[in-house]
Amino acid sequence: MDMTRYVNTFGRYLRTKYGEKVHKISVDASFTCPNRDGTKGIGGCTFCNNDSFSPLTTKAGSISKQIEEAKERVTERTGARKFIAYFQSYSNTYGEVDDLRRYYDEALSDPDVIVLAVGTRPDCVPDPVLELLAGYQQNGYEVWLELGLQSSFDDSLIAINRGHGFAEYEDAIDRARTFGLKLCTHLIMGLPGEKPTDTLITFDRVVALGVDAVKIHPLHFVKGIQLARQWKSGAVSELTLEQYTEVLSEILTRAPASLLFHRLTGSGDHQYLMGPEWVKHKWDVLGHLYRKLEAKAAAA
Structure with a gap:
């Protein structure tokens, strides 16, 4: 199964650009969110348990320590060295600019870290933060700003x-476009009150705004x-x-050739997952998707 026949994957992009495998490692800088700390609300998003997203993140210790320990695990498992x-x-831009600079500088002080990716919310990226991220890009690092949108429907x-x-x-x-940043948007299919095909509408709206990449995963319950x-x-x-x-295969079929896909599915850590059962089996999901893409290609 060669998914790159039909999908412009982030992994292939990185390998082509850098000539080797580049692996993503999660860093926890103990941020919060405006809908958790009372600024906009409490309790956070109803789908959110961050422990289920990145259970292997070393939350204790400095950012440098987290990166060093993650590098050892990843290199042993995958052979990646960048x-x-x-x-x-x-929300990893939700703080004072000087604090953000200190966190990002510490991560990039590791000579094996060549890309900075920052996940956050659309309402937490004031211009001084965008300027800070653009500065790293101007200094030769690749920088991705990952915005969690999930849906373009305000009711959702x-x-x-x-x-x-x-x-x-x-x-x-x-x-963010005025600062020349690379932009990735996160989408969730199957949110309450939405039909699966509503994600097609959200996808089209996002693409029309000129993003560089998307991440998509099914709604699951942890x-x-x-x-x-x-x-x-x-x-x-x-x-x-x-x-x-079915909906994801349609998204991939209509996607612009230049659009990168950072993720096609996801389930979080299995110790937290309650359902659906099928999301646990990543390769089964991708195999099912691949067969649909092959059928669409054959029918074209």
């Missing part, structure tokens, strides 16, 4: 306690989140493998 420092948990964003609307995302994209309680009570329906791969 790395992306991925500030993943919560309200339902998941997101704390911002699509307008804030549009504004963030417009301003321990400790509000959506899991709604799912157990029957208030939220479960996305099927067939629904997910």
Whole structure:
């Protein structure tokens, strides 16, 4: 199965650009979010349990220590010797610029870290932060700003306690573009109140704004989140493998050739996962998707 026949994958892009495998390692700088600390709300997004996203992140110790320990694990497992420092948990631009600079500088002080990726929210990227990130890019690092959008439908964003609307995302994209930053948008298929095909609409809106990459994964339910309680009570329906791969195959078919896909599926750590069961099996999901892409290509 060669997914790169049909998908412009981030992994292939990195290998082509750098001539070797470049592996992403998660960094935890103990950030929070404005819809957790009371600025906009409390409790966070109803789908969010960050421990399930990056369970192997070494939360104790300095950023340098986290990176060093992660490098040892990853090199032993994959052989990779160059790395992306991925500030993943919560909103990693939500702080004072001087503090952010200190965190990012520490990550990039490792000579094996050649890419900086920063995950955050559209309402947490003021111009001084964008200018800071652009400065690293001007100094020769590759920088990715990853914006969690999840959906372009404001009703859906309200339902998941997101704390911002699509307008804030549009504004963030417009301003980040003026700084020349590489932009990746996160999308979730199967949110409450949405049909799977609604993700096609969100995808088209995002692409029209000129992003460089997207991450897509199915809604799944992990321990400790509000959506899991709604799912157990029957208030939220479960996305099927067939629904997910059918819509995702359509997204991939209509995607611009230049658009990168950083992720095509995801389930978080299995010790937290409650459902759907099929999301645990990444290679089965990708195999199902691949067969749909082959069928579409044959019918074209």
